[in-house]
Amino acid sequence: MxxxxxxxxxxxxxxxxxxxxxxxxxxxxxxxxxxxxxxxxxxxxxxxxxxxxxxxxxxxxxxxxxxxxxxxxxxxxxxxxxxxxxxxxxxxxxxxxxxxxxxxxxxxxxxxxxxxxxxxxxxxxxxGVGDLAVAFEALKKKLAAKGYFDEDRKLELPRNPRRVAVITSKSGAAIRDFLRIADTRGTGAEIRIYPVLVQGDRAPAQIAAALDLVDEESWAETVALIRGGGSLEDLWAFNTEEVADAIFRARLPVVTGVGHEPDVSIADFVADKRAATPSHAAQELWPRRETLAQRVDALDLSLGRAYAGWLAGKEGAFEHMRKALVWLSPVRRLERMEDRFSALMARLEGAGLDHFFGCAERAVRTAEGLGRAYGPQRPAGLGREVAGLAHRLNRAFGPQRVDGMAVEMSGLGRRLDKGGRDASEGAAQRLAVLETALRGLDPEGPLERGYALVRVAGTGEFLCDPRRVTKGDALDITVREGRVAAIVTDSRPNEE
Incomplete structure (x- = not known):
């Protein structure tokens, strides 16, 4: 239960x-x-x-x-x-x-x-929703017709930005919440605060001027326009055409965090990214550090698996080549040729002796038959028969035949020796070529010749283009004897 x-x-x-x-x-x-x-x-x-x-x-x-x-x-x-x-x-x-x-x-x-x-x-x-609500809807319709809200013109926020400009009131709770969240996320960033009024008649001009100044300085990677909650009148500075124009012409991506979850302003519609609150704006800019750590762990595991797979493939190929080299080894080939030679000699000897004994037995039987057939009266004829048989036996199995077979075996031995040497030299050449190819695949081989591997600190990506870094970025340089940390002081592409 x-x-x-x-x-x-x-x-x-x-x-x-x-x-x-x-x-x-x-x-x-x-x-x-x-x-x-x-x-x-x-x-x-x-x-x-x-x-x-x-x-x-x-x-x-x-x-x-x-x-x-x-x-x-x-x-x-x-x-x-x-x-x-x-x-x-x-x-x-x-x-x-x-x-x-x-x-x-x-x-x-x-x-x-x-x-x-x-x-x-x-x-x-x-x-107070009367006249302000009507003005809000009228401006929203006007700017939508001009394309201010089109998604295809909006910029993508950078992932984990390192330089962020924040436009807000210097004494409001919004900036405290934003900085508190920023301090616990990402991998560290430089934040510049551009203090402005965020409500009242003078606020729109100050906000627009700050947006233009950030754009002109070209220091930041993105802009955060934030303000705490309030009534429609309090947030009205963010519902003005002056601020909307400044956001629209900004060349940097703009994220807004104005008011609370229910509050939606004209600035939110024009901005490249709308966040519900100032704290949410910081969350949109920087990922959780636990997420980054998990991503690093996942990449590390993926890299380990990829390397293990690559290494297993190379080991398999090497083992295949090793077995092939063993099979093509001159020693093994000579052993196989010797085994075949011994088998052929055994067959030859067995065939020769059987033929010899067979011929001898037939000769004896023939002599006995002649003796019985002709008796003592025909010894001369029998002698000639026996002499003829002896001559045929000598021609088939005598010393001359044995000498001829020795000469033939000597020639076969010389051919076997030359074939073994040729096979050994060819295998050695192929092995040298394979060793050279394997050395060329060593990722740290170039370090032996004075080269270095340069990675961007933090991301770990290899640096191939100086335009991917700016002054002050940290680098991690790997050389033959170890690693060196460096800071970029100047980055210029090759001039043609």
């Missing part, structure tokens, strides 16, 4: 899971069922027509929601952004009304006595 939970246990589990998954969220909707009890807390329902969410706004959060003055500037206490006026758009408990369109920031929790999840608001902002 599966584990049976009590209502309290299940509610606590749901509470822990929900609060861990949504520690802080922004929610937009319309206020309804507003209630203000004597405690000073505010309770209402946030709805978008299709769903409803219960919201509680405690009195302590209402007091801390108003902008505070720091160094002569009014700073939003939640986002850290400088506000142009002390009023801002943040509401108080008495300023919220039924039917009002608001943006709430806070955390989700579960009210255990009723088993109901709710939003505990930290900040409530009024949403």
């Amino acid at each position: 599966s584990n049976i939970l009590t209502v309290s246990e299940l509610t606590k589990s749901v509470k822990a899971l929900l609060e861990a998954e949504f520690p802080f969220v922004w929610v937009r909707g319309q206020v309804s069922n507003l209630a203000r009890p004597a405690s000073g807390h505010v309770y209402f329902t946030l709805t978008d027509g299709d769903a409803a969410l219960s919201v509680v706004w405690f009195r302590s959060s209402q007091r801390s929601a108003a902008p505070v003055k720091k160094g002569g500037d009014m700073v939003n206490p939640l986002t850290g952004e400088i506000e142009e006026s002390s009023g801002g758009t943040a509401l108080t408990g008495s300023g919220i009304e039924d039917g009002m369109e608001v943006l709430c920031a806070g955390r989700l929790n579960v009210y255990e006595p009723r088993g109901q999840y709710q939003l505990v608001a930290e900040l409530v902002q009024a949403q």
